Amino acid sequence: LLFLCQWLDYFLSGIFLGFIYKKYKNIWTNISIHGTWNLIGAVMILTKIMLAK
Known part of the structure; x- marks a missing residue:
């Protein structure tokens, strides 16, 4: 939990950072930032699960 x-x-x-980056007004910039952010988050979560076991 x-x-x-x-x-x-x-x-x-991550959403908050997305709002900050809105000033670039570039959809591809936003997608790449969110994609990278979510990828880092997924790796961190998987690492925590592996360490928990």
Whole structure:
């Protein structure tokens, strides 16, 4: 449950960063930023799951 809250916090901070980057008004920039952010998040979550086992 704690790691789910951490993921939610991470996801919300990703959305917040997305709003900051809106000033670029470049859809591909936004997609690449969100894609990279989500990829890093997924790796962190998988690492936590592996370490938990």
